[in-house]
Amino acid sequence: MGMRFFGASVLRKEDPALLTGKGRYVDDVKLPGxxxxxxxxxxxxxxxxxxxxxxxxxxxxxxxxxxxHADLPEPMRSRRLxxxxxxxxxxxxxxxxxxxxxxxxxAGEAIAIVVAESRYIAEDAAALVEVDYEVLPASIDPxxxxxxxxxxxxxxATSNIVTQVPVKIGDTDKAFANAPHIxxxxxxxxxxxxxxxxxxxxxxxxxxxxxxxTVHASSQGSHRFKxxxxxxxxxxxNQVRVITNDVGGGFGPKGSFYVEYAxxxxxxxxxxxxxKWIEDRRENFVATQQERDQYWDMEVAVNEQGKLLGLRGKLxxxxxxxxxxxxxxxxxxxxxxxxxxxxxxxxxxLIVAMTNKITCSPVRGAGRPQGCFVMERxxxxxxxxxxxxxxxxxxxxxIQPDQFPYxxxxxxxxxxxxxxxxxxxxKSQQMALDHMDWENFRTRQEAALKQGRYIGIGLSNAVxxxxxxxxxxxxxxxxxxxxxxxxxxxxxxxxxxxxxxxQIAADxxxxxxxxxxxxxxxxxxxxxxxxxxxxRTAVNAxxxxxxxxxxxxxxxxxxxxxxxxxxxxxLELKDGAVEVRGVPGLRKTFRELxxxxxxxxxxxxxxxxxPGLEATSxxxxxxxxxxxxxxxxxxxxxxxxxxxKVTRVLVNHDCGNVINPMVxxxxxxxxxxxxxxxxLFERLLFDETGQPLTTSFADYLLPMATDVPNVETLHTxxxxxxxxxxxxxxxxGGTIAVIAAIISAVEDALRPFxxxxxxxxxxxxxxxxxxxxxxxx
Amino acid sequence: xxxIRKISVTxxxxxxxxxxxxxLLLADFLRNTLDLTGTHVGCEHGVCGACTVMVxxxxxxSCLMFAVQANGKSITTIEGLAQADGSLSILQEAFRQKxxxxxxxxxxxxxxxxxxxxxxxxxxxxxELREVLTGNLCRCTGYQAIVEAGLxxxxxxxASKAEHA
Numbered sequence: 001m002g003m004r005f006f007g008a009s010v011l012r013k014e015d016p017a018l019l020t021g022k023g024r025y026v027d028d029v030k031l032p033g034x035x036x037x038x039x040x041x042x043x044x045x046x047x048x049x050x051x052x053x054x055x056x057x058x059x060x061x062x063x064x065x066x067x068x069h070a071d072l073p074e075p076m077r078s079r080r081l082x083x084x085x086x087x088x089x090x091x092x093x094x095x096x097x098x099x100x101x102x103x104x105x106x107a108g109e110a111i112a113i114v115v116a117e118s119r120y121i122a123e124d125a126a127a128l129v130e131v132d133y134e135v136l137p138a139s140i141d142p143x144x145x146x147x148x149x150x151x152x153x154x155x156x157a158t159s160n161i162v163t164q165v166p167v168k169i170g171d172t173d174k175a176f177a178n179a180p181h182i183x184x185x186x187x188x189x190x191x192x193x194x195x196x197x198x199x200x201x202x203x204x205x206x207x208x209x210x211x212x213x214t215v216h217a218s219s220q221g222s223h224r225f226k227x228x229x230x231x232x233x234x235x236x237x238n239q240v241r242v243i244t245n246d247v248g249g250g251f252g253p254k255g256s257f258y259v260e261y262a263x264x265x266x267x268x269x270x271x272x273x274x275x276k277w278i279e280d281r282r283e284n285f286v287a288t289q290q291e292r293d294q295y296w297d298m299e300v301a302v303n304e305q306g307k308l309l310g311l312r313g314k315l316x317x318x319x320x321x322x323x324x325x326x327x328x329x330x331x332x333x334x335x336x337x338x339x340x341x342x343x344x345x346x347x348x349x350l351i352v353a354m355t356n357k358i359t360c361s362p363v364r365g366a367g368r369p370q371g372c373f374v375m376e377r378x379x380x381x382x383x384x385x386x387x388x389x390x391x392x393x394x395x396x397x398x399i400q401p402d403q404f405p406y407x408x409x410x411x412x413x414x415x416x417x418x419x420x421x422x423x424x425x426x427k428s429q430q431m432a433l434d435h436m437d438w439e440n441f442r443t444r445q446e447a448a449l450k451q452g453r454y455i456g457i458g459l460s461n462a463v464x465x466x467x468x469x470x471x472x473x474x475x476x477x478x479x480x481x482x483x484x485x486x487x488x489x490x491x492x493x494x495x496x497x498x499x500x501x502x503q504i505a506a507d508x509x510x511x512x513x514x515x516x517x518x519x520x521x522x523x524x525x526x527x528x529x530x531x532x533x534x535x536r537t538a539v540n541a542x543x544x545x546x547x548x549x550x551x552x553x554x555x556x557x558x559x560x561x562x563x564x565x566x567x568x569x570x571l572e573l574k575d576g577a578v579e580v581r582g583v584p585g586l587r588k589t590f591r592e593l594x595x596x597x598x599x600x601x602x603x604x605x606x607x608x609x610x611p612g613l614e615a616t617s618x619x620x621x622x623x624x625x626x627x628x629x630x631x632x633x634x635x636x637x638x639x640x641x642x643x644x645k646v647t648r649v650l651v652n653h654d655c656g657n658v659i660n661p662m663v664x665x666x667x668x669x670x671x672x673x674x675x676x677x678x679x680l681f682e683r684l685l686f687d688e689t690g691q692p693l694t695t696s697f698a699d700y701l702l703p704m705a706t707d708v709p710n711v712e713t714l715h716t717x718x719x720x721x722x723x724x725x726x727x728x729x730x731x732x733g734g735t736i737a738v739i740a741a742i743i744s745a746v747e748d749a750l751r752p753f754x755x756x757x758x759x760x761x762x763x764x765x766x767x768x769x770x771x772x773x774x775x776x777x
Numbered sequence: 778x779x780x781i782r783k784i785s786v787t788x789x790x791x792x793x794x795x796x797x798x799x800x801l802l803l804a805d806f807l808r809n810t811l812d813l814t815g816t817h818v819g820c821e822h823g824v825c826g827a828c829t830v831m832v833x834x835x836x837x838x839s840c841l842m843f844a845v846q847a848n849g850k851s852i853t854t855i856e857g858l859a860q861a862d863g864s865l866s867i868l869q870e871a872f873r874q875k876x877x878x879x880x881x882x883x884x885x886x887x888x889x890x891x892x893x894x895x896x897x898x899x900x901x902x903x904x905e906l907r908e909v910l911t912g913n914l915c916r917c918t919g920y921q922a923i924v925e926a927g928l929x930x931x932x933x934x935x936a937s938k939a940e941h942a
Contacts (some may be wrong), residue, residue: 021815248882494880
C-alpha cells in the first residue's frame with residue numbers, strides 16, 4: 001500500500017482545541033470539593049530543622065491541614081524517593097525524603113505542605129509556619145565542594161564526591177607522548193533550566209472507599225509517576241492511576257518525580273478530598289530541577305595535519321543536592337564529546353559533585369551541548385594554531401560514510417556500546433557551508449570591519465544518541481463503533497504525538513489520520529510506559545504504532561476473508577472498510593468486523609482468534625540511533641555594549657526518515673531558540689551561601705522574538721536501520737550544536753582582538769571585558 | 778476579614794455579576810470563577826504574557842490586574858476569538874497552518890497580542906511583529922512560526938477587507 005500520511009506535513013490534530021482555549025492542562029482540572037496546597041520551603045541552602053510550629057497556620061480560617069515529614073503516612077514516611085537509574089559507580093546515593101526530615105539541603109526544598117480552601121489562604125498560612133533552623137555551612141561551587149575539608153552538602157556523606165569514574169578509549173598517554181601539538185583549554189559551561197511556560201502541577205485525589213489514588217500531573221511520563229506512588233505507598237497496580245493531559249512544555253525536568261507530588265498524595269489521603277498544587281514561577285526558580293554547571297579541563301593532541309591523536313582531561317559536574325538522575329547527564333556529556341570525528345585515544349576523569357543547590361536534571365540536549373562545545377571549541381583552536389580553515393580541520397577528522405556502523409569504543413547511557421548507525425557527516429557539513437557561502441565570508445567580514453562592524457561566522461557539528469530504550473508501547477483498538485484509538489504511554493509536551501502517531505497508524509489501516517484518536521499518558525489505558533524524553537518517541541512509540549497497526553490490519557483481513565470467503569491477499573483496507581480488490585461493494589466495514597471480533601455471548605470462539613480488533617506492541621530498540629546535525633551561525637557584535645545579534649542560523653539536520661516535516665522543522669527551530677538562550681542569556685546565579693539570585697524572568701532572561709533570527713534548515717535523510725520506520729529523534733538536535741556555533745561566531749567577530757572564548761553563556765559584560773583587556777594589552 | 782466586592786464584568790459578550798475578594802486576580806477570576814481556563818498563568822509577574830486578555834479593546838496582563846479593576850469593563854479571552862459560527866478566526870487558522878504553536882501554553886497570550894496589533898496595524902512588517910511579541914515568551918517555537926502566522930493572517934485580513942469593500 002502507498003504511504004499517504006507518513007512523510008506529509010499534515011496539520012496538527014492538537015491545534016483546534018488549543019487555539020480556542022479548550023486545552024486541558026493540569027490547572028484546568030477542577031474536582032468536586034477540591035482543596036489547594038502551598039509549600040513551606042527552606043530559606044537556607046543547608047540547615048538542620050530543629051522544630052516546626054504550625055499552630056498559627058492552623059488557626060487561620062480556611063486552613064484544613066499542615067503536614068510535615070512527621071505527619072506523612074507509612075510507609076512513605078520511612079522512604080526516600082526511589083533512584084531509578086542506579087549505577088555501580090555511584091558511591092553515595094542520596095535521594096530526598098518526601099518532605100525534608102531533619103535537614104534541608106538546598107534553598108527551596110519543601111519542608112511542609114499547607115492545605116486550604118483556596119490557594120490564597122494556603123499561601124497566607126504557609127507564611128505563618130515557623131521553622132526553627134540551625135544553619136549549616138554549604139557547598140556551592142562544585143570545584144570547591146570536591147576538595148578535602150569542604151563543608152559536606154549532606155549529613156552522613158563521606159565527601160561531596162558522588163562518583164569519580166574514568167572514561168577511556170585507547171592509550172592516551174602514548175598518543176600524547178609522541179604528539180607534535182598539544183593544546184589545553186579550560187571550559188566553564190552553564191545550561192540553565194527548562195523554563196517551560198506552564199509550571200509544574202498536580203491534582204491528587206484519594207478515594208478512601210475504593211482505596212484508589214488518582215493523580216493528574218503535568219509530566220513527561222505518567223507511568224513512571226505511577227510506579228513511584230506505588231513504591232512510596234506499597235499500593236497494588238489497580239490502586240494508582242496517573243493521567244497527563246495537555247502539558248505546557250517539559251524539556252527534561254518535568255520527567256522527574258518530585259517530593260511535592262508525594263506530599264500531595266499524603267495530603268489527599270490525610271484530608272480525604274482532592275488537593276491541587278500548581279507551582280508558581282518563584283517556586284519554579286527554586287524547586288524545579290535545573291541542568292546548571294560543568295567544568296572541563298582538557299588537552300587535545302593532534303598531528304601536523306590537524307588530525308586528532310587524543311583528548312584527555314577532567315570533568316567536574318555539579319549534581320546539586322540529590323542524585324535523582326544518577327550518572328546520566330555527565331555520562332552523556334562525556335560520550336558526546338566524540339561527535340562525528342575519529343578519536344583514537346580519549347581519557348576523562350569524570351567527577352560528580354554534590355552541592356547545596358537544586359538537584360540537577362537533564363534539560364533539552366542533556367549534556368550533549370557541553371560535550372559538543374568541548375570538541376568544537378577544540379577544533380577551532382586547532383584550526384587557529386595550525387593556520388587551517390575551521391571547516392577543513394573538521395573535514396580531516398570526520399568519520400567517513402563507509403565506516404558505518406561505527407564503533408566509538410565507549411559504552412553509552414543506554415548500556416550499549418556507542419555504535420553510530422548511519423550518517424554522512426562530510427556531506428552534511430559541506431551542504432551547510434555551501435548554503436552559507438562560508439568560502440567568501442572573510443571578504444564580507446573585511447568589508448564590514450571597514451565600516452566598523454564586527455561580524456563573525458561559526459560552525460559546529462554534533463552526533464546525538466536518540467531513541468533510547470527500554471521500550472514504549474502502543475495498543476490499537478477498533479471499537480464496535482468502528483472508531484480507531486491508539487493508546488500509548490508516550491507523554492507529549494508539545495511534540496505533536498497525537499498527529500504523528502495517527503499518521504503512522506492511518507497508513508496501515510487505510511483511513512484518514514483524523515479518524516485515528518491518540519490517547520497518551522493515561523496509565524489506565526496501557527500497562528507500561530516510559531514517557532517522552534531523550535528524543536525517543538518517534539523511534540519507540542512510532543515503531544510500536546507501526547507494528548501494532550500491521551497486526552490489526554492482518555486481523556482485519558483474516559476475519560474479513562472468512563466472512564467474504566476470499567483470500568486475505570485479495571483484500572485491501574480503504575476508508576474504514578475492507579474491500580475485495582476490484583469488486584467495489586463486496587466489503588465489510590470496520591464496525592462490522594469489530595462486532596464480529598468481539599464474539600457472541602455464550603457462543604464458542606474460533607481457536608485461532610483473539611477477542612477484539614486490537615493489538616499491542618512494545619518496541620524495544622537494541623541500541624540508540626544516532627542523529628546528527630551541522631549548525632552554522634552568523635553574528636554581529638557591538639564591541640561597545642557587548643550586545644550580540646544572531647543574524648543567521650542554518651541547521652542541516654539528519655533524523656532519518658521524517659514522519660511530518662512541519663513538526664520536525666518546528667522542533668529544530670524551537671531547539672535553536674533554546675540554544676541561543678544557552679549561548680547568550682540564560683544563567684542561574686547563587687550567592688556564596690547558596691541563595692538563588694535569579695528567581696524571576698526579570699533576573700533570568702529567556703530569548704525573546706527579537707533575539708532569534710529566522711532559522712534556515714536543510715535536511716539530509718539517512719534512514720536508521722535500527723527500527724522498522726527508519727527514524728531517529730528530532731527533539732534536541734536544534735539545541736545541541738547551535739551553542740558552540742554561536743560562541744565560535746562571536747569569537748570570529750572579535751578576531752581583531754584575538755579573544756578566545758571557552759565559556760557559555762557569554763554575557764555582554766564579559767564581551768566588553770574581554771575586548772577592553774585585549775585593547776590594553 | 779476578607780474584603781468582598783460586588784462586580785459586573787462582560788466577558789466575551791456575556792455579562793457576569795459576582796462577589797469577589799478584592800485581592801482576587803483577574804486571571805484567577807476568569808479561570809476559577811467563570812471556568813474560562815483558556816487564559817493561562819505563566820509567571821504571575823507580568824513578563825511571560827500567557828495571561829494576556831483584552832480589556833475594553835486594549836491588551837492587558839490578567840495576572841497584574843485585580844478582578845475588581847475589571848468592574849464595568851468588557852473583556853475578551855481566547856474563548857471569544859473564534860468566528861460567530863464557531864470556526865477559527867483568520868489568525869487562529871494561520872497559527873494552525875504555520876505551526877505557530879507546539880505545547881499551546883503561550884498561545885492565548887500570543888493570539889490576544891496579535892489580534893490587537895493586527896487590528897491597529899493591518900500591514901505590519903516582520904520587525905514590527907517581532908517587536909510587539911517581545912511581551913510574550915514562547916519556549917517551544919522559536920517565534921518564527923508565530924511571526925509567519927501573524928504576517929499570513931494580516932495578508933488574509935487585508936484581502937478579506939478588500940473583498941468586502
